[in-house]
Amino acid sequence: MENLKVAVVGAGIYGIHHVDVYKQNPFVELVAVCDFNAEIRGGIEKKYKVNTYATVEEMLANEKLNAVSIATPDHLHVEPAVACINHGLDVLIEKPLATTVRDCQIILDAAEKNQVRVAVDFHKRWDPAAIYTYNQLKESENGYPIRGYMNMDDTIDVPTKWFKWGNASDPIDFLGVHCVDLMRWYMNCEVTEVYSVGSKKLLPSLGVDTYDSVQSIITFENDCAWTLENSWILPSGFAKVNDSRTAVLTSEKYIRINNQDRGVEMADKEKTHTPNVFFFNDFNNKVVGFGADPINSFIDSLIDGSDFVADVYDGLQAAKVTDAIHESLRTGERVKLQ
Numbered sequence: 205m206e207n208l209k210v211a212v213v214g215a216g217i218y219g220i221h222h223v224d225v226y227k228q229n230p231f232v233e234l235v236a237v238c239d240f241n242a243e244i245r246g247g248i249e250k251k252y253k254v255n256t257y258a259t260v261e262e263m264l265a266n267e268k269l270n271a272v273s274i275a276t277p278d279h280l281h282v283e284p285a286v287a288c289i290n291h292g293l294d295v296l297i298e299k300p301l302a303t304t305v306r307d308c309q310i311i312l313d314a315a316e317k318n319q320v321r322v323a324v325d326f327h328k329r330w331d332p333a334a335i336y337t338y339n340q341l342k343e344s345e346n347g348y349p350i351r352g353y354m355n356m357d358d359t360i361d362v363p364t365k366w367f368k369w370g371n372a373s374d375p376i377d378f379l380g381v382h383c384v385d386l387m388r389w390y391m392n393c394e395v396t397e398v399y400s401v402g403s404k405k406l407l408p409s410l411g412v413d414t415y416d417s418v419q420s421i422i423t424f425e426n427d428c429a430w431t432l433e434n435s436w437i438l439p440s441g442f443a444k445v446n447d448s449r450t451a452v453l454t455s456e457k458y459i460r461i462n463n464q465d466r467g468v469e470m471a472d473k474e475k476t477h478t479p480n481v482f483f484f485n486d487f488n489n490k491v492v493g494f495g496a497d498p499i500n501s502f503i504d505s506l507i508d509g510s511d512f513v514a515d516v517y518d519g520l521q522a523a524k525v526t527d528a529i530h531e532s533l534r535t536g537e538r539v540k541l542q
């Protein structure tokens with residue numbers, strides 16, 4: 205079988221990981237990278253020796269492809285994704301699938317119409333701590349989950365320094381969607397009700413018109429209620445760019461994860477860092493870790509025809525919950541989903 209011809213659309217902070225992983229996958233030929241940014245395109249041509257394009261249309265007109273990764277900003281997934289899907293290509297889309305249910309549905313409809321496969325990069329499903337939790341909950345024969353807690357927060361550098369598009373996303377679409385996807389995966393059922401409150405003070409005062417922090421109570425069909433906290437304003441001095449904890453209480457087990465502590469500390473003249481050594485690491489000229497795994501898993505599923513670990517339907521279901529969180533923030537009411 206010939207190698208799959210693959211391209212990446214959006215080669216910024218995260219898309220470059222897709223480029224690296226495809227470049228190293230023995231079943232893939234990375235043929236093109238597309239990014240609006242000329243400086244990024246120049247750097248990629250030099251380092252990876254692949255064709256680059258400023259627009260998806262130009263790339264699709266010039267390259268013969270089998271699959272594409274979309275790693276454009278959260279609110280800009282739908283347009284390039286639908287262009288690639290309408291071209292008959294299988295697609296891996298960065299989380300969130302899209303920032304509204306409407307956009308997710310447009311992607312899903314296009315995929316069905318063109319009979320192509322769409323995966324979503326909910327990479328937290330590949331985190332060893334999440335896999336352990338999933339297996340523990342699954343193996344609990346007579347047990348049932350009663351209460352869950354999850355937070356996922358970023359330092360304030362993420363919305364103020366990393367992106368120019370902080371205004372167009374928020375801690376829910378960027379971080380909360382990971383949590384909602386993990387909760388759905390752990391619970392193996394859907395959300396019935398959402399109630400959220402949020403604060404919007406600090407980031408708007410710094411010119412980023414979005415939520416500082418959002419707290420939600422999310423109830424599932426199995427009656428398990430989760431508390432979810434997401435913020436984008438941890439102080440820059442925090443030891444890691446991201447903080448995340450989970451606690452699940454079942455009738456039989458109590459599982460706790462502290463993702464801030466991956467067992468490694470590194471102190472330099474500025475501060476002590478606690479790097480997430482399981483996410484991306486360089487080893488033997490390869491990018492390894494649970495950030496790389498879902499990209500390789502997308503390729504495995506295309507080759508052997510197996511189901512994606514997280515697909516377009518999972519992306520849509522997660523967006524229904526994040527949409528409900530936004531509605532609850534707007535109205536101050538509980539929002540029923542079913």
Ligand SMILES: NC(=O)c1ccc[n+]([C@@H]2O[C@H](COP(=O)([O-])OP(=O)(O)OC[C@H]3O[C@@H](n4cnc5c(N)ncnc54)[C@H](O)[C@@H]3O)[C@@H](O)[C@H]2O)c1
Nearest residue numbers: 214215216217218219238239240241275276277278298299
């Ligand atoms: N940064 C992270 O830590 C991180 C982690 C996990 C997932 N993600 C997800 O990855 C996606 C990208 O995030 P990022 O941090 O890399 O953003 P980024 O702003 O660093 O990069 C986005 C890139 O997409 C390009 N772009 C935008 N629209 C385009 C289009 N239509 N055609 C071609 N290029 C286009 C921009 O020029 C930019 O270079 C987001 O959905 C984000 O949620 C990011």
